[in-house]
Every structure is written in C-alpha cells, then in structure tokens.
Amino acid sequence: xxDVYRRSAPKAPVYRQGGIGMSRRSFLRGxxxxxxxxxxxxxxxxxxxxxxxxxxxxxxxxxQKHYKEMDEADMAAALERIRTEVKKRFAIDPSVxxxxxxxxxxxxxxxxxxRCVGCRKCVHACVAxxxxxxxxxxxxxxxxxxxxxxxxxxxxxxxxxxxxxxDEDHYYMPVQCHQCANPPCVKVCPIEATWQEPDGITxxxxxxxxxxxxxxxxxxxxxxxxxxxEPELPKEDVNPDMAYLSNRPRSKGVMEKCTYCLHRTRExxxxxxxxxxxxxxxxxxxxxxxxxxxSWILRTKRVFVLKEDVGTIPRFFYYFDxxxxxxxxxxxxxxxxxxxxxx
Amino acid sequence: MRDYLRFLWRCFRVSxxxxxxxxxxxxxxxxxxxxxxxxxxRQLVDGLSTTGMTDEVSxxxxxxxxxxxxxxxxxxxxxxIPVYIYRNRDLHDLVIFGELLAVAAIVMCLAFVTxxxxxxxxxxxLLLRFNFxxxxxxxxxxxxxxxxxxxxxxxxxxxxxxxxxxKPGKLFYIPFVFVAIVWAISIHTVTAFLYxxxxxxxxxxxxxxxxxxxxxxxxxxxAFLIVSLWALDRYTAYDVPRAAIATLRNIVTxxxxxxxxxxxxxxxxxxxxxxxxxxxxxxxxxxxxGYHALVPWIWTAMxxxxxxxxxxxxxxxxxxxxxxxxxxxxxxxxxxxxGMGLIVPAFIPTxxxxxVEYAPTLxxxxxxxxxxxxxxxxYTIFVRITIPVLSxxxxxxxxxDPNAPIQPQQRGDGATPLSTSEARI
Amino acid sequence: MRAALTALWIGLxxxxxxxxxxxxxxxxxxxxxxxxxxxxxxxxGPLRSxxxxxxxxxxxxxxxxCSDCHALFASLEVTPSNIRQHTHIELDHGLNDRCxxxxxxxDRNKLVMHDGSLVGFADSTTLxxxxxxxxxxxxxxxxxxKTLGSWDASSGRQVRLRCVECHDPHxxxxxxxxxxxxxxxxxxxxxxxxxxxxxxxxxxxLNPLERWKxxxxxxxxxxxxxxxx
Numbered sequence: 001x002x003d004v005y006r007r008s009a010p011k012a013p014v015y016r017q018g019g020i021g022m023s024r025r026s027f028l029r030g031x032x033x034x035x036x037x038x039x040x041x042x043x044x045x046x047x048x049x050x051x052x053x054x055x056x057x058x059x060x061x062x063x064q065k066h067y068k069e070m071d072e073a074d075m076a077a078a079l080e081r082i083r084t085e086v087k088k089r090f091a092i093d094p095s096v097x098x099x100x101x102x103x104x105x106x107x108x109x110x111x112x113x114x115r116c117v118g119c120r121k122c123v124h125a126c127v128a129x130x131x132x133x134x135x136x137x138x139x140x141x142x143x144x145x146x147x148x149x150x151x152x153x154x155x156x157x158x159x160x161x162x163x164x165x166x167d168e169d170h171y172y173m174p175v176q177c178h179q180c181a182n183p184p185c186v187k188v189c190p191i192e193a194t195w196q197e198p199d200g201i202t203x204x205x206x207x208x209x210x211x212x213x214x215x216x217x218x219x220x221x222x223x224x225x226x227x228x229x230e231p232e233l234p235k236e237d238v239n240p241d242m243a244y245l246s247n248r249p250r251s252k253g254v255m256e257k258c259t260y261c262l263h264r265t266r267e268x269x270x271x272x273x274x275x276x277x278x279x280x281x282x283x284x285x286x287x288x289x290x291x292x293x294x295s296w297i298l299r300t301k302r303v304f305v306l307k308e309d310v311g312t313i314p315r316f317f318y319y320f321d322x323x324x325x326x327x328x329x330x331x332x333x334x335x336x337x338x339x340x341x342x343x
Numbered sequence: 344m345r346d347y348l349r350f351l352w353r354c355f356r357v358s359x360x361x362x363x364x365x366x367x368x369x370x371x372x373x374x375x376x377x378x379x380x381x382x383x384x385r386q387l388v389d390g391l392s393t394t395g396m397t398d399e400v401s402x403x404x405x406x407x408x409x410x411x412x413x414x415x416x417x418x419x420x421x422x423x424i425p426v427y428i429y430r431n432r433d434l435h436d437l438v439i440f441g442e443l444l445a446v447a448a449i450v451m452c453l454a455f456v457t458x459x460x461x462x463x464x465x466x467x468x469l470l471l472r473f474n475f476x477x478x479x480x481x482x483x484x485x486x487x488x489x490x491x492x493x494x495x496x497x498x499x500x501x502x503x504x505x506x507x508x509x510k511p512g513k514l515f516y517i518p519f520v521f522v523a524i525v526w527a528i529s530i531h532t533v534t535a536f537l538y539x540x541x542x543x544x545x546x547x548x549x550x551x552x553x554x555x556x557x558x559x560x561x562x563x564x565x566a567f568l569i570v571s572l573w574a575l576d577r578y579t580a581y582d583v584p585r586a587a588i589a590t591l592r593n594i595v596t597x598x599x600x601x602x603x604x605x606x607x608x609x610x611x612x613x614x615x616x617x618x619x620x621x622x623x624x625x626x627x628x629x630x631x632x633g634y635h636a637l638v639p640w641i642w643t644a645m646x647x648x649x650x651x652x653x654x655x656x657x658x659x660x661x662x663x664x665x666x667x668x669x670x671x672x673x674x675x676x677x678x679x680x681x682g683m684g685l686i687v688p689a690f691i692p693t694x695x696x697x698x699v700e701y702a703p704t705l706x707x708x709x710x711x712x713x714x715x716x717x718x719x720x721x722y723t724i725f726v727r728i729t730i731p732v733l734s735x736x737x738x739x740x741x742x743x744d745p746n747a748p749i750q751p752q753q754r755g756d757g758a759t760p761l762s763t764s765e766a767r768i
Numbered sequence: 769m770r771a772a773l774t775a776l777w778i779g780l781x782x783x784x785x786x787x788x789x790x791x792x793x794x795x796x797x798x799x800x801x802x803x804x805x806x807x808x809x810x811x812x813g814p815l816r817s818x819x820x821x822x823x824x825x826x827x828x829x830x831x832x833x834c835s836d837c838h839a840l841f842a843s844l845e846v847t848p849s850n851i852r853q854h855t856h857i858e859l860d861h862g863l864n865d866r867c868x869x870x871x872x873x874x875d876r877n878k879l880v881m882h883d884g885s886l887v888g889f890a891d892s893t894t895l896x897x898x899x900x901x902x903x904x905x906x907x908x909x910x911x912x913x914k915t916l917g918s919w920d921a922s923s924g925r926q927v928r929l930r931c932v933e934c935h936d937p938h939x940x941x942x943x944x945x946x947x948x949x950x951x952x953x954x955x956x957x958x959x960x961x962x963x964x965x966x967x968x969x970x971x972x973x974l975n976p977l978e979r980w981k982x983x984x985x986x987x988x989x990x991x992x993x994x995x996x997x
Binding site: 005034037040041043044045046047048050051056057062066136138142144152153154155156158159175184187188189190191192193208209210211212213214216217218219220221222224225226227228229230251252253254255307310311312 | 359373374377378380381384385387388389390391392394396397398399401402456459460461462463464465466468469471472473474477478479480481484537540541542543544585588589619622661662663666689690692693694695696697
C-alpha cells in the first residue's frame with residue numbers, strides 16, 4: 001500500500017510567517033477587509049430598494065389568520081384590507097365578500113365533447129371574470145385539439161391557430177380544474193393553504209400560500225397556476241365583483257386556480273366559461289339534486305373522466321351525445337350516479 | 344456559558360486565519376456567495392420569473408440542487424456505519440468530516456428550498472398550520488431540520504469536548520450517532536417520496552427512485568469527501584490516513600455500481616414496455632417531437648458516470664490524480680442525473696401533453712452558485728476549526744498556536760480523533 | 769492578500785450598486801397579450817335573436833306581420849322554384865326542404881305540427897320536437913342546449929335558450945367559428961424546425977394507422993402545429 005496515494009511533491013510548510021495573524025495588529029488589519037466584505041454584503045442586497053409598499057406584506061396581512069381560523073370580525077377586517085389594497089392598486093371600488101358553501105350542494109361540471117368547437121371563448125371569458133394576470137399570461141382553461149381516433153392527451157395540440165374551428169379531423173377537449181373528490185394538490189400542501197370545500201370546490205387562501213408549487217407538480221390535470229411575477233392587470237379590465245376565495249387580485253408568488261367561479265355559483269349563478277360557450281357544450285349544476293342538468297347527464301349519457309387511473313375522482317365529466325336508452329314505459333334505463341358510487 | 348461564548352469567538356477568529364491560498368479560496372467563495380445573494384435580491388423584487396421556471400416546468404435548478412444535496416448530507420452515514428457498526432479504524436478519524444459535510448449540505452438544502460419559495464415572507468405559516476402527516480413536504484421539513492440538529496449536536500459536542508480537553512461522555516453522543524444513521528437514510532427516502540407519491544407524474548411514480556437516490560448519494564457524498572480530503576492533504580498540514588481513502592474508494596465504487604444497475608432497471612422497464620408512461624424518459628434520452636434540450640445533459644451524465652466507474656474499478660485510481668478525476672466526474676454525473684435528469688423531465692411533457700422546455704437563466708444560476716459557494720464556505724470554516732481543536736492546538740486554556748505540539752484528545756470510544764502520527768503540526 | 773480582497777469587495781459593491789443589468793425579465797405587454805379579444809368576442813347570451821310571436825318585420829316604415837302580405841296572396845301547394853320573395857333565406861335543413869313542413873299554409877303567423885295543429889312561434893321548440901325527438905328530450909332535461917342565469921331551477925333566474933336562439937331554423941348547423949388566440953406561455957417555443965422531413969406526402973395519407981406509429985418522432989408534432997396555420 002505504500003505507493004498508494006503518494007504525494008507528488010513534498011509537503012510545503014504552511015503558516016510560515018511566525019505567529020500568523022493572531023496578533024492584535026494584524027487582526028485589525030484583517031478587519032479592514034472584513035468591513036469591506038460587510039459593505040459588499042449590504043450592496044448585494046441593494047436591489048431590495050426596488051421593493052415598494054405593495055410588495056411587502058402589511059402588518060395586518062402578516063398577522064392574518066388562516067381562512068378556517070378567522071371569525072367574522074377577522075374576516076371583516078381582512079376584506080376591508082383587501083378592499084383598500086384593490087382601491088389603491090386599481091383605483092376602483094370593488095365588492096369583496098366571503099361567500100360560503102351552501103348546504104346540500106355539490107357542484108359538478110359536464111362537458112359535451114360532441115359539441116365543443118374549440119373556439120377558446122371559455123378561456124378568455126374566464127380570464128375576464130377572474131382577474132388573472134394578463135402578463136405574464138395566466139389562463140385556467142386549456143383547450144386541446146385532439147386528432148380523431150385517440151384519447152392520448154400527449155397527441156393533442158394546445159397551440160392550434162386555425163382561421164376557423166372546428167376542424168373536421170379533430171375534436172376539442174377543454175381542460176380546467178377538475179375539483180377532484182380526492183385531490184392530490186390538497187394532499188401535498190404543507191401548510192393547508194389549499195383545501196376542499198363542502199360543495200366540492202378546491203380553493204386556495206392566497207394570503208396563506210407560500211408558493212412552494214408542490215401542488216402544481218402534483219396536479220394530474222395541470223390545472224394550477226403560479227404567479228411568477230407581480231400580476232399585471234389593466235385597471236379598466238378589473239372585474240369588481242370579487243370573493244375572498246376566488247377572483248380577488250392575487251399577489252406575486254402565490255398559486256391560483258379555477259374555483260368554478262364560486263363568487264357567482266355559490267350565489268346561484270353560472271360559471272363564466274359556461275355562459276360564454278356558443279354551442280352549449282358546458283353544463284354545470286348540483287349533483288345532489290337528482291333533477292339537475294348534470295345529474296341527468298351523469299345518469300344517462302356516455303360519461304367519462306380524464307385520467308381515471310390516477311384515482312382523483314374528478315367532479316368534471318366529459319360526455320358524448322349518444323341518446324340514452326329507455327325501457328318500454330319510457331323510463332330511463334340505468335340510473336347510476338358514477339360520482340356517488342366511486343366513494 | 345461564558346466559556347462557550349469564548350469558544351465560539353475563538354472559532355470565529357480562527358476561521359479568518361490561513362495562508363494566502365486559504366485567504367484567496369475564502370475570498371472567492373465569499374464573492375460568489377455575494378453574487379448569489381445579489382441575484383436572490385433581484386429575484387425577490389421581480390419574482391420567480393427571473394428563473395427559467397414556468398407553469399409547465401414548475402421546478403427547476405433549485406429543487407434539483409436540493410435533491411442532490413439531501414443526498415450529500417445523507418452520505419455521511421457511509422462513514423458512520425463502517426466506524427460505529429463495523430469498527431473500521433481507518434475511517435475513524437474522518438467521520439467528523441462526513442458529519443460536518445452533512446451540516447453544510449443541509450444548510451444548503453434549506454437555502455435551496457427557501458429560494459424556491461414564492462413567498463418566503465410567509466415561512467411562519469409552516470409553524471401555524473402544518474399538514475402533517477399528510478403532506479410529504481412536512482415530513483421533509485421535519486427530517487431535514489432534525490438531521491441538521493443531530494449532526495450539529497454530534498459535531499459540536501465532540502469539538503467542544505476536545506476544546507475543553509475532556510473525554511466526551513458516550514451517553515451524550517453515541518445514541519445520537521445511531522439515531523443519525525437511521526435518520527440519514529430517512530432524509531433521502533422522504534425526499535424521494537416527495538416525488539414518487541405523485542400519480543400525475545408517471546416519470547417519478549416509480550418505487551425504484553428512493554433506492555436510486557440512496558445509491559447515487561452514497562456514491563457522490565464519499566466522492567466529494569475524497570476530493571476535499573485530497574485538498575486538505577495537499578494544502579494543509581493535515582495528513583489523511585491512506586487506508587481510509589482506499590476504503591472510501593471502495594464505498595464509492597460499490598455505490599456507483601448499484602446506482603448504475605438501478606438506472607438500467609428503470610431504463611429497461613420504460614423502453615421495453617414502450618407504453619405512454621415512458622414518454623418523459625424518451626424525452627430525456629432521445630428527445631420528443633423535435634424537442635431535445637435534455638438529451639446532451641443526460642448523455643453527458645451517462646458518460647461521466649460510466650467513465651468514473653471504469654476508472655474506479657481499474658487500478659489507476661490508486662493514484663490521487665485519477666481518483667480525483669473519477670470522483671469529480673461522478674459528482675457532476677450524479678448531479679446531472681438527479682437534477683436535470685430527474686426533476687426536469689418529469690414536467691415534460693406536461694400532464695396535458697404540451698411540451699415546454701426548461702433552461703435555467705443567468706440569475707437563477709447565480710443564486711445556485713451563491714448557495715454552493717456559501718455551503719463550501721461553511722464547510723471550509725468547519726474544517727478549519729475542527730483540525731486545530733481536535734489536534735489540541737486550540738483549547739480552552741490556550742489560544743490558537745499553530746506551532747504548538749499536538750496533544751490529541753481521546754474520543755469517547757477510545758480512538759484518537761486525529762492520531763499523532765497523522766497530524767503533524 | 770488583504771488588499772486584494774478589500775479591492776474585490778469594493779469592486780463587487782460598486783457592481784451591485786451601479787452595474788446590475790436587472791434580472792432580465794422580459795414580458796409581453798398587456799396589449800400584446802390581449803390582442804384580438806374584444807368584449808364582444810366573449811359576450812354571453814343567445815347567439816341569435818328571433819322576430820317575436822308572431823314574427824314582425826318593418827317594411828316601408830310600417831311594422832308588418834307575415835299574414836299582412838300572405839293575406840293578399842294565395843299559398844301555392846308547392847313552393848315555385850322561381851320564388852322572388854324571401855331570397856335571403858338559405859334553406860339548408862337536410863331533408864326538410866319544404867316551407868310547409870314547418871310553416872302553416874293557412875295561418876302564416878303560426879307553425880304547424882304533423883297532425884295539422886298549429887303552434888305559435890314562441891313555442892317553436894314544440895315544432896322542432898316533431899322531428900328531433902331525442903334532442904328535444906335532452907333539451908327538456910338541460911342536457912342539450914344552453915341554460916343561463918342559474919344552475920338552480922328553483923331560483924327563478926334560470927333561462928333556458930330555445931332551439932332558434934342558437935340554431936337558424938332554415939340552416940341549423942353552426943357556421944364555423946373564429947378561434948380566439950391560443951396560449952402564450954412564457955417558455956413555449958414551437959418545435960425544432962430541423963425535426964422531421966420536408967414536404968413530400970406522408971405515409972399517414974396512405975394508411976391511417978401510421979398516425980399511431982411513430983408517435984414520438986419529431987415530424988408529427990411539428991406538422992400538427994404547422995398544419996393549423
């Protein structure tokens with residue numbers, strides 16, 4: 001072993017200068033260098049000068065409790081703070097409120113693939129409704145142009161740019177948050193900044209999120225978006241009808257996602273993407289009401305969910321327009337609610 | 344207590360003392376750290392759009408480095424196990440360097456996680472609502488910080504005992520050493536579980552990733568130690584026991600072999616099956632639909648790892664030069680394999696089949712370099728303090744004197760921490 | 769050494785303070801991003817409006833019902849091919865190519881069912897149901913068509929659009945739509961132009977199964993993207 005790891009040259013004696021720097025004088029001389037280093041440290045932080053008041057959390061914002069821990073007074077204070085901030089940022093007077101889930105309601109979306117023409121109106125109506133950043137662009141809905149004969153989403157095209165749609169060799173599949181009953185995004189969040197509400201909508205407390213983007217990695221539907229920059233939204237485009245858990249303006253560094261327009265839907269309205277759809281491909285409603293449009297669709301149409309194999313149990317269904325079978329008395333055959341049976 | 348503060352003060356002063364090479368090295372690391380800090384300040388102002396990350400590829404270089412460094416931290420166990428379980432005398436003196444490396448690596452890990460956060464100002468939310476045990480990230484927070492504390496305690500206790508010239512009480516550190524063995528395995532396993540538990544990312548959704556992580560970590564960590572010990576041996580008065588290097592080389596070789604084997608297993612499954620689950624792997628190795636940004640990376644990694652393996656099993660690496668070359672190749676190879684080769688491809692294509700590629704920006708790269716420099720700075724300081732303390736030249740009753748005779752301290756288990764024959768000055 | 773270090777710190781500090789180029793974030797301007805999406809592009813509500821029940825049009829400054837003219841002219845059994853009136857109507861309703869299949873021959877302000885009974889224009893859905901039974905059944909349940917206002921039938925705010933509020937009864941198929949702009953993701957780049965091959969006919973045109981093969985090669989994605997231009 002003697003030849004192993006032999007030193008190539010004899011070892012140079014180290015610390016030759018006797019005493020080496022531990023004398024007080026030389027230590028002080030070293031101090032000049034240390035002070036210089038401190039100066040460089042401070043200078044390195046100098047870009048922070050550009051942080052303005054909007055970027056820094058206010059004291060109230062910093063101390064604000066988690067959504068689920070706020071009582072009425074806390075919420076009122078939080079809403080007031082948001083109102084002031086929006087007023088300052090966009091010079092408008094918004095109506096910000098906290099809309100709670102209704103009892104006996106579980107929202108479900110159904111999308112008719114036989115009808116969708118891929119016009120992307122839903123994408124842009126959603127942006128207008130939900131105050132997403134225009135730059136960098138954030139959109140909750142992605143419309144995928146799929147070649148006929150496959151459901152392999154990897155073969156789809158997100159960037160189609162045709163003069164007119166639909167193209168006869170393709171069908172169109174819009175994807176947005178599926179509001180899963182077993183949501184992987186909620187499971188992975190380390191601080192419970194995102195959770196599932198009683199009516200099935202998965203929401204984010206934008207004031208709680210730390211922006212680790214683990215949920216974005218976990219979502220099999222690519223439904224979550226991150227604010228990589230301070231969201232840019234022209235004043236005249238702000239939708240003043242806002243809710244705490246949905247479309248109030250977000251800040252840099254937090255996640256956001258589709259909430260089925262809960263500020264509209266929890267008050268009985270329809271989501272913006274549905275109302276704009278020119279061909280009526282989008283259906284929305286309460287799955288607990290057996291007479292609702294979506295209940296009928298789930299019972300009678302050829303319904304499927306995207307990526308059923310990942311076990312997310314989505315509340316977003318795709319269907320085709322085949323007519324449902326009836327028995328001799330005109331009664332619908334096969335009244336199975338797929339969502340209920342999954343659980 | 345006052346004595347402890349004086350100990351810290353003396354350590355602080357010692358860390359500024361060294362020859363011109365030491366000063367230049369420390370100056371360089373400090374300068375790069377500051378560049379990184381400056382880049383991070385810019386990122387705080389402009390947001391994470393200063394990085395190459397997008398909604399499509401939402402984790403990049405930061406998380407890649409994090410993953411690699413968790414491995415470096417865990418690798419300390421590769422020195423602890425031979426010494427404390429198999430009573431390997433050769434490695435005994437070097438255990439402390441492994442543990443110190445673990446401390447520095449964990450600090451870097453925490454830094455990489457912090458720079459990846461969109462809202463670091465809300466860090467305290469972790470204390471207020473902690474989604475334990477559901478979120479694997481909370482497990483990671485616990486095991487990483489726990490591991491940091493364990494190693495800080497073990498190293499700090501041993502060094503302080505040497506400083507006080509007293510024999511370390513076995514009860515105060517041996518149990519912690521054994522806890523740390525299990526804990527080291529757990530940090531890298533939990534980090535692997537972060538990724539493998541996501542059903543929506545088939546590239547990660549593979550049980551072999553945790554063992555792969557451990558194998559690659561147990562190759563890269565000791566390889567880093569070999570290189571740093573070479574530097575110690577070359578540029579300081581400290582003589583590294585040669586038998587220990589040989590043992591480390593064996594550890595690295597076996598770990599790298601296992602790592603390559605596991606990788607081959609994974610590659611076989613994906614390509615032979617040729618199902619749509621293999622699409623990210625296909626992108627990584629051969630490109631996809633005309634996109635192939637990662638192809639040069641992964642083949643570089645394969646080449647480096649393969650080359651390192653050939654060198655390591657050959658007698659050439661009985662020489663420092665070849666051994667260093669093999670170790671450096673391996674470190675870079677594993678870094679690519681676990682970073683650009685494991686984190687990024689899972690995002691390509693997106694779960695909806697879109698392809699957006701990832702390339703780190705300058706600002707992002709500077710932040711990474713800064714954290715690396717800061718970590719190396721810490722490690723250098725730790726080593727700088729440890730050597731004189733353990734060789735008895737810096738003790739409670741005597742300020743640092745590099746020319747003093749060596750008065751080695753007894754470690755609790757009877758072996759000398761730095762045996763007289765080895766540490767000369 | 770110390771002097772060199774001190775100089776390094778000062779140099780770094782100066783660079784941090786004055787030399788920084790910024791972080792190099794370039795973004796599309798808001799106008800660039802939203803180009804092409806006007807409020808009317810995302811207007812909600814019915815695609816078409818109807819003329820009322822009975823339909824009324826203004827001719828020569830006077831509001832007129834169908835019967836106002838048709839009272840003067842006897843209706844022929846068969847629509848003559850050289851008809852000069854209603855030329856703006858393009859009848860493209862498949863096999864349903866006779867006016868009286870839907871319009872009442874005797875009362876022009878009404879529509880007619882199979883059994884000869886009359887229905888008003890406001891109730892045109894009933895008329896459609898005489899052929900489109902399955903679609904009508906879906907529509908009744910809200911599975912076809914469009915519901916505005918509310919998902920909650922008990923709210924009283926629910927508005928269900930009728931057939932003719934989306935479909936032109938004379939040419940019920942939708943015209944092609946103009947697609948609104950696609951995503952402009954920050955990191956997206958079109959596929960590498962070097963991938964794949966030139967303009968010769970693809971084997972895909974010869975055998976449809978070819979689409980499923982070669983699913984990961986360069987050409988397919990580029991053609992998919994370029995083919996849409």
